[in-house]
Amino acid sequence: MATIKTIGVLTSGGDAPGMNAAIRAVTRAARYNGWAVKGIMRGYKGLITNEIVDFHSNSVSNIIQRGGTILKTARCREFMTVEGRQLAYDNMRAAGIDALVVIGGDGTITGAQIFAEQFDIPIVGLPGTIDNDLSGTDVTIGYDTALNTIVEAVDKLRDTATSHERLFFVEVMGRRAGYLALNGAIASGAEAAIIPESETGDDQLKTLIDNGFRKSKNSAIVLVAEDPATGGAMGLARRVEEEYPQYDARVTILGHLQRGGSPTAADRILASRLGAGAVEALKEGQRNIMVGVKNGEMVYTPFSQALSKTKTVKSSNIELVKMLSI
Ligand code: F6P
Numbered sequence: 001m002a003t004i005k006t007i008g009v010l011t012s013g014g015d016a017p018g019m020n021a022a023i024r025a026v027t028r029a030a031r032y033n034g035w036a037v038k039g040i041m042r043g044y045k046g047l048i049t050n051e052i053v054d055f056h057s058n059s060v061s062n063i064i065q066r067g068g069t070i071l072k073t074a075r076c077r078e079f080m081t082v083e084g085r086q087l088a089y090d091n092m093r094a095a096g097i098d099a100l101v102v103i104g105g106d107g108t109i110t111g112a113q114i115f116a117e118q119f120d121i122p123i124v125g126l127p128g129t130i131d132n133d134l135s136g137t138d139v140t141i142g143y144d145t146a147l148n149t150i151v152e153a154v155d156k157l158r159d160t161a162t163s164h165e166r167l168f169f170v171e172v173m174g175r176r177a178g179y180l181a182l183n184g185a186i187a188s189g190a191e192a193a194i195i196p197e198s199e200t201g202d203d204q205l206k207t208l209i210d211n212g213f214r215k216s217k218n219s220a221i222v223l224v225a226e227d228p229a230t231g232g233a234m235g236l237a238r239r240v241e242e243e244y245p246q247y248d249a250r251v252t253i254l255g256h257l258q259r260g261g262s263p264t265a266a267d268r269i270l271a272s273r274l275g276a277g278a279v280e281a282l283k284e285g286q287r288n289i290m291v292g293v294k295n296g297e298m299v300y301t302p303f304s305q306a307l308s309k310t311k312t313v314k315s316s317n318i319e320l321v322k323m324l325s326i
Contacts (some may be wrong), residue, residue: 001304002098002277003098003249004035004098004099004122004265004277004282004283005035005036005039005096005098006035006036006037006038006078006095006096006098006244007026007035007036007037007097007099007100007101007282008032008037008039008040008052008092008095008099008100008101008248008316009023009024009026009037009038009039009040009049009071009100009101009102009103010036010039010040010041010043010044010046010057010071010100010101010102010103011043011071011072011073011102011103011104011108011109011128012044012071012074012076012102012103012104012107012108012111013043013073013075013104013105013106013108013128013129013276014071014104014105014129014259015063015067015068015069015073015103015128015141015142015259015263016128016129016130016140016141016142016145016146016259017045017067017142017146017261017263017264017267018128018141018142018144018145018260018263018267018268018270018271019040019068019071019073019103019128019141019142019271020060020064020066020067020068020069020070020271020300021045021063021064021141021267021271021272022126022128022141022271022272022274022275023060023069023070023091023103024040024060024063024064024170024272024275025064025271025272025275025276026101026103026126026275026276026278026279026326027039027055027056027059027060027206027275028057028060028095028276029058029275029276029278029279029280030223030279031056033054033283036096036187037054037055037059037281038043038052038053038054038055038095039053039054039055039059039070039071040062041053041055041071041072041073042072042073042074042076043071043073043075043076043104043108043133043163044074044076044079044084044088044111044115045074045076045078045079046071046072046087047076047079047087047089047092047175047189048076048078048079048084048087048091048156050091050094050095050164050197052091052092052095053131054177054206054265057209057243059223060079063107063232064263064272065197065262065263065268065269066262067133067145067259067260067261067262067263070087070101071268072158074257075107076111076326077100078116079115081110081113082118083182084121084148085114085117085118085119086089086113087116087121088115088127089118089121092121098121098122099114099121099122099282099287100121100122100123100124100125101123101124101125101126101144101275101278101279102123102124102125102126103125103128103198104126104128104138104139104175105127105128105131105133105134105279106127106133106134106307107132108125108128108130109125109127109248109290109301109303109307110307112288112303113127113303113304113307115290115318116287116288116303121269121302122282122285122287122288123287123288124278124281124282124286124287124288124289124290124291125287125289125290125291125303125306126141126271126274126275126278126290126291127140127141127274127290127292128140128141128142128215128261129141129142129143129273130142130145130146130173130178130180130258131143131172131174131175131177131179131305132172132179133174133175133176133177133179133182133300133311134176134255134290134292134307134311135217135291135305135306135307135308135311136292136294136295136299136301136306136307136311137289137292137293137294137298137301137306138292138293138295138298139270140220140256140325141263141267141271142259142267142268143179143273144260144263144264144267144270145261145264146173146189146260147180147183147184148186148221148242148258148264149257149258149260150170150188150223150254150262151184151187151188153170153225153252153254153257154170154188154190155188155198155220157170157206157252157281158189158221158291159218161220161221162218162219164219164248164250165218165219165248166219166249166250167219167220167222167234167240167247167249167250168219168220168222168249168251168252169214169224169236169237169249169250169251169252170190170221170222170223170224170233170251170252170253170254170323171224171225171226171232171233171251171252171253171254171255172184172223172224172225172226172253172254172258173226173254173259174196174225174226174257176196176227177196177197177225177312177313178193178195178196178225180223180225181186181223181224181225182194182195182223182314182317182318182321183312183313183317184223184321185223186317186321187322187326188223189324189325189326190221190222190321191199191208191217191220191221191222191223191321191325192204192208192220192223192321192322192325193223193224193225193317193318193321193325194208194223194225194227194230194236195224195225195227195313196225196227196229197313197315198318199212199315204230205230205236205240207240208222209244210215211322216311220305222236224236227322232253233251233252233253233257234251236249237251238248238251250281251268264307270293273293273298274291274292274298276292277291277298278291280298281300286300288302288303289301289302289303289306290302290303297306299325311326
């Protein structure tokens with residue numbers, strides 16, 4: 001295997017708080033090991049359009065506390081084509097990049113897997129997404145900050161929900177994954193979470209209402225994962241209006257608010273460890289793996305396994321929300 005002299009780093013897909021801390025750690029750890037670093041702007045798109053800049057230690061000064069990503073990010077359709085990836089590869093080689101560190105969610109890891117299949121390049125992925133939906137790591141970079149944002153918002157909504165004795169559907173992000181909804185519900189003391197992974201396949205809204213969520217309270221907050229099957233918070237509120245008109249329902253969609261903000265200490269530490277871990281992995285000759293943390297230990301997972309949908313929310317936690325909200 002050719003020795004690595006220069007690595008490229010990029011962020012791709014939805015941004016997540018802590019991505020900057022990860023960029024910083026990758027850059028500093030690489031420089032510490034005597035490698036040159038190139039920052040690739042706008043994810044895979046920047047490889048295709050040749051937006052590649054030299055990165056030094058001070059290129060990543062004063063960013064550990066900042067949300068978003070200084071490298072910008074994009075969702076790139078062209079990279080899904082063989083021709084697009086050829087262009088990306090040519091630009092990458094012309095810039096002298098021997099290996100890549102990509103930071104993002106499942107789309108980013110999928111892109112890395114396909115790129116590595118087409119060309120013989122070492123790539124290491126870091127899990128950066130608020131959704132927490134990647135196997136191969138207990139938590140992803142950005143998830144903890146997003147959870148804290150949700151908790152802060154629900155705490156505020158609770159005041160008005162209680163005063164008006166209303167039912168609130170609070171929609172959170174997660175794209176087919178219920179981590180933010182379920183753990184957000186536990187952390188904020190919500191009355192229920194409606195998530196895509198419910199194993200019973202029952203009508204979660206009907207169950208909630210049939211169980212009498214108002215037994216001891218006159219207001220309720222239900223965290224809802226975005227999900228085309230339920231129509232999210234809007235879909236559920238519409239149903240309440242039609243099927244259970246005795247309830248006064250309101251909707252709050254937290255949306256992209258959850259993607260911003262200064263990363264929590266937990267996210268900064270995770271991103272710093274994983275960023276340095278990516279460089280360590282490349283030094284060890286690892287390739288086409290995602291670096292994650294499981295039970296406190298750094299682990300390497302091949303891209304294909306990291307993308308397999310075996311990581312599921314703990315369904316026992318649905319019961320926990322129910323039990324603790326009586
Ligand atoms: O993957 C992160 C995420 O925020 C998802 O939770 C959400 O479904 C999606 O990205 C939204 O994407 P965009 O910012 O492109 O609208």
